[in-house]
Amino acid sequence: MASGDLTHLQEGAVIPFGGDRFTTVPAELAEAFRPGDHLHVVQTTGALLHVPAAVRDAVREQVDAAVAAFEQLRAAGAEPVHAFYAAFADALADDGTWARIVEANEADVERAESLGRSTTRLRVSDRMREDMIEGLRGWAAHVLNAPAADVVSRVEHDDWVVETVAAPLGVIAFVFEGRPNVFADAAGVLATGNTAVLRIGGDALATAQAIQDHALRPALEGSGLPDGAVRLIPVRERSAGWALFSDARLALAVVRGSGTAVTELSSVARQSGIPVSSHGTGGAWLIADRTADPQRLAGVVRNSLDRKVCNTLNVAAVVRDRAAELVPLLLAAADEAAAARGGVARVHVVDGSESWIPTDDLTRTIEVRRAEGTVTEPRATLLDVDRIGTEWEWEETPELSLVVVDDTDEAVQLFNTYSPQFVATLISEDPDAHARFRESVNAPFVGDGFTRWADGQYALHQPELGLSNWQNGRLLGRAGILTGADLTTRQTFAHHESADQHR
Incomplete structure (x- = not known):
């Protein structure tokens, strides 16, 4: 059996999927594919997802930063995280900062309208601004009031104790539809010691970049937190989401949206061995x-x-x-x-x-x-x-x-x-x-x-990362609502009184 790197695709080549079905490579994909590119196959539909090497490299850079930030964040303590939330909220409350965000959003809306796209969730508003600020201030209070160790259970033996405590997951990846308020939602992952990489719908990218540049990054810098704690992927291509969800360093992939996009992204994550929380069809x-x-x-x-x-x-x-x-x-x-x-x-x-x-x-x-x-x-x-x-x-x-x-x-x-x-x-x-x-x-x-x-x-007074339906079974999240507070794993710690303990 031979194996090696995929350097090219041939028109008409058979690609198996789903165990007993196949699709074929179309001419345009064969023409576009280059050495270093990646190909993912959706096992339920046979869709062929092409990730150009340049997009993959841009995504990897953001994940690199988030991985490095996770190691630093674990030792940061609660005070810098509280300061970050307070500074982020203050920046959004500043009229000059908000004016820059509104200006970028107007350009996004104009572009979306020219392409015949929906703008109902794209437009920023005073209500959206107030909700973002309220959510960030809520996380600031949550961090200060959270116990130093979130003890889930404690079992006492004669001369030793076993505690199960909450621990951060790691790097959380988000793919959101074009909603500019996602930064306030996704920033909640820092409250439980995680870092985040975000890919927002292309229609909202300029707005997201304005929030990042004028509010998020200054808040991270001012609080002493690493710049990679929350990262935005700065490309519009849909393939950026596929590249992100195929990075095995992720602890969790969260996708919000509907229809085909959610199916494809979820498939890529699962095939890459990454747990996924899908927030798709609603109504x-x-x-x-x-x-x-x-x-x-x-x-x-x-x-x-x-x-x-x-x-x-x-x-x-x-x-x-x-x-x-x-x-x-x-x-x-x-x-x-x-x-x-x-x-x-x-x-x-x-x-x-x-x-x-x-x-x-x-x-x-x-x-x-x-x-x-x-x-x-x-x-x-x-x-x-x-x-x-x-x-x-x-x-x-x-x-x-x-x-x-x-x-x-x-x-x-x-x-x-x-x-x-x-x-x-x-x-x-x-x-x-x-x-x-x-x-x-x-x-x-x-x-x-x-x-x-x-x-x-x-x-719940906590900005959500997504709402889970039960269409594909019970999913991660308290009562179907996934928030930053839910993104923890468990660490089991044993304290031994005696050096002579044995089994």
Whole structure:
């Protein structure tokens, strides 16, 4: 059996994947591949991921810095880390610094709009700024109040003691979608002694670099922490994420986003032997049972459609006994949320449930504001039940699916079968129904009101690194919310009283 370095690719060459399938090398990949480049194969889809050597070298430089910083950070103590968080927050609170960040963000938004990309999560705002500052100040307080040794357990023997304590993981890699506030989120890893390398979506790179240059790096320098404690990969190429997640020195790979990108990144990490926490497809489900309070339902729908993020209401299920009353109320509440953005809600009705919506909703058209511009679409369209889990990525026009069910059990079965198993809420006045719901629904986030509560900073006062769904099994993180406080491993320490101890 021969082995060696991959220096070229031949058009049409067979590449096996998944154990019993194959794909072939396309002409453009064969032409582009050069010595020193890397090739990764996604084992579930056969996608061929090309990482140019220059991109790989740029990523390795950032990981080198983070590895070196981890060794220094372990001996730094709590005071410099507290000072870093305070200085980072102060920098963002400075109007001059923030003006530079806003200027960079405006350029990012203009570029994204010219490419027809979504900008709803890209734009910085006063609210985003306040949340970042609040999160950093929260971490500063956390560091000061944390015990010197986080003892998980203690077992006492006659003349010796065994303690299990929390210990840092190491270098944490993050690939985020284009959200500029990721620095405040990812900086939480320093609170537990870890370092971070970030790859942000290309649409937000200029904003991220402005935050790094004008707030993050000055805070690291001023507090005496190593420059590599939090590093940003300074390239736009998607392949930078693949290069990052294939570096075996990582302790954990965290990916936020949706769809194909998450699948590819997760595959690269797993094949490289790196634990991965995927935060992918979202979309919350709401179920209204036969005891649902109409006004409560309306408020929950309206407030759960205020903007498009992962925990936005995506699917509403109404029991048949109350459909004639509650479906019009639900649609009216969705339209109220849309009216706040100057439009009408877009609805997808599961085939068989259309008799509960106005007859002309399937024929009349509305203006829908997409990332690529305003388009004309039907107010409502029919949807096959096996597509009910589709997450609607809307821009300015709230969009959701509707299904009428026999009972809560049917709705839960639909959720467990077709949803990404993420956020589920039940509108009911029956305590027993809520108990059954919590026991049967396969979701990490379960509520009885508006869906957008599922957020680390909002719910736990800790900026989140990501929200895990259960679509691919239970994932790392307290209650599905991954924060900097969760990124620890365990170290077991033994104290021996006697030099003569033996077995």
